[in-house]
Amino acid sequence: MSRNPELFERACQTIPGGVNSPVRAFRSVGGAPRFIKRAQGPYMWDADDTRYIDYIGSWGPAILGHAHPEVVRAVQEAAVGGLSFGAPTEAEIEIAETIAARIPSIDKLRLVSSGTEATMTAIRLARGVTGRPKIVKFEGCYHGHADSLLVKAGSGLLTFGTPTSAGVPPEFIQHTLVLEYNKLDQVRAAFEEEGKDIACIIVEPVAGNMNLVKPAPGFLEGLRELCTQYGALLIFDEVMTGFRVGPQGVQGLTGIRPDLTTLAKVIGGGMPVGAFGGRADIMEHIAPLGGVYQAGTLSGNPVAVAAGLATLRLLSAPGFYEHLSAQTAKLAQGLAERARAAGVPFSADHIGGMFGIYFSEQVPTSLAEVSACNVERFKKFFHAMLIKGVHFAPSAFEAGFVSATHDDAVIQATLDAAEQAFAKL
Numbered sequence: 001m002s003r004n005p006e007l008f009e010r011a012c013q014t015i016p017g018g019v020n021s022p023v024r025a026f027r028s029v030g031g032a033p034r035f036i037k038r039a040q041g042p043y044m045w046d047a048d049d050t051r052y053i054d055y056i057g058s059w060g061p062a063i064l065g066h067a068h069p070e071v072v073r074a075v076q077e078a079a080v081g082g083l084s085f086g087a088p089t090e091a092e093i094e095i096a097e098t099i100a101a102r103i104p105s106i107d108k109l110r111l112v113s114s115g116t117e118a119t120m121t122a123i124r125l126a127r128g129v130t131g132r133p134k135i136v137k138f139e140g141c142y143h144g145h146a147d148s149l150l151v152k153a154g155s156g157l158l159t160f161g162t163p164t165s166a167g168v169p170p171e172f173i174q175h176t177l178v179l180e181y182n183k184l185d186q187v188r189a190a191f192e193e194e195g196k197d198i199a200c201i202i203v204e205p206v207a208g209n210m211n212l213v214k215p216a217p218g219f220l221e222g223l224r225e226l227c228t229q230y231g232a233l234l235i236f237d238e239v240m241t242g243f244r245v246g247p248q249g250v251q252g253l254t255g256i257r258p259d260l261t262t263l264a265k266v267i268g269g270g271m272p273v274g275a276f277g278g279r280a281d282i283m284e285h286i287a288p289l290g291g292v293y294q295a296g297t298l299s300g301n302p303v304a305v306a307a308g309l310a311t312l313r314l315l316s317a318p319g320f321y322e323h324l325s326a327q328t329a330k331l332a333q334g335l336a337e338r339a340r341a342a343g344v345p346f347s348a349d350h351i352g353g354m355f356g357i358y359f360s361e362q363v364p365t366s367l368a369e370v371s372a373c374n375v376e377r378f379k380k381f382f383h384a385m386l387i388k389g390v391h392f393a394p395s396a397f398e399a400g401f402v403s404a405t406h407d408d409a410v411i412q413a414t415l416d417a418a419e420q421a422f423a424k425l
């Protein structure tokens with residue numbers, strides 16, 4: 001008897017839905033989530049000691065593979081010196097300097113403890129700096145769970161069919177303009193109509209919360225131009241893509257410079273770290289220098305920062321991203337080949353260490369196209385792979401993640417399992 005259903009039932013007694021974040025639930029695919037005991041490299045082991053090849057990677061942070069020895073050692077050493085001080089540390093300076101040196105648009109940054117805090121504060125800052133109320137976001141993008149951003153959002157909201165959260169009064173979202181991703185005309189029209197009231201655009205420069213959807217040629221460039229023209233700020237939400245798609249995020253790949261950038265996931269190496277940063281003149285509006293308030297008991301936590309610093313150090317190894325991208329490409333192309341051989345309508349896409357799998361002939365370029373994919377087939381494939389020891393995200397609306405430890409043997413084992421799974425669809 002598997003312990004997972006038993007643990008799930010027990011969890012449901014005291015934790016709503018049995019999980020501490022909705023995307024961990026299997027509600028969209030059925031069955032009990034796997035309760036994880038430990039993880040190492042590309043693998044996780046559940047309560048039955050069953051091993052899985054993991055393509056969730058903690059939803060992004062585990063880029064080095066789980067429990068990288070150098071990261072674990074850094075955490076252990078930091079923990080011995082004290083868990084939290086609520087006072088500045090030298091390590092905070094070091095991680096801030098490291099991030100500012102690597103992300104082209106960041107002069108100054110502040111550390112927080114999650115991506116939600118980073119995006120929430122970046123929006124407040126944009127409004128504070130411009131004195132304008134409105135913000136532009138895109139349908140299917142997810143920027144954490146701050147009230148004004150939970151409108152037609154991706155990730156768990158899209159997965160569970162509640163794209164706009166209950167509990168957010170209409171007055172709280174009256175200033176949130178929601179447009180379609182990759183539809184620059186809509187953005188232009190919005191600026192023509194109410195440009196003087198728009199504080200910022202917030203965008204996932206590669207969307208990873210409605211499956212993987214890349215920006216259409218000219219889309220990000222157009223956003224940049226419109227923001228500059230109308231005096232609004234462009235916020236790249238690189239919580240998912242930062243240090244994931246390449247050493248400088250999407251802004252490094254495209255050369256486009258946002259005014260503000262939000263980060264989390266990889267920069268914490270598996271511990272709770274987020275950050276928002278950008279041009280110095282904008283960042284100096286943050287308290288105690290300026291009047292835009294933001295704070296946090298655990299911001300810059302010494303143990304979390306130690307994990308982040310160790311991770312960032314390892315990412316700068318020569319050839320790291322070339323290897324990560326090559327492994328991700330092998331996975332995506334290999335899956336597409338196996339599906340084709342089995343006659344299953346399927347496509348896959350990838351960028352850096354991120355990938356999307358779609359039960360459709362063509363790689364989707366919009367939320368509408370993602371939504372038209374065959375979800376029932378995804379569910380069957382997901383379960384078939386799970387039984388064979390490969391754990392994808394339990395949603396047809398989430399990107400997947402590869403780590404540097406997903407070597408050729410791990411990718412091959414995944415493709416062998418997929419060959420059998422596709423044959424039975």
Ligand SMILES: NCC(=O)CCC(=O)O
Nearest residue numbers: 021022023059155209398
């Ligand atoms: N796409 C999902 C996430 O990135 C965040 C994970 C979570 O919500 O638990």
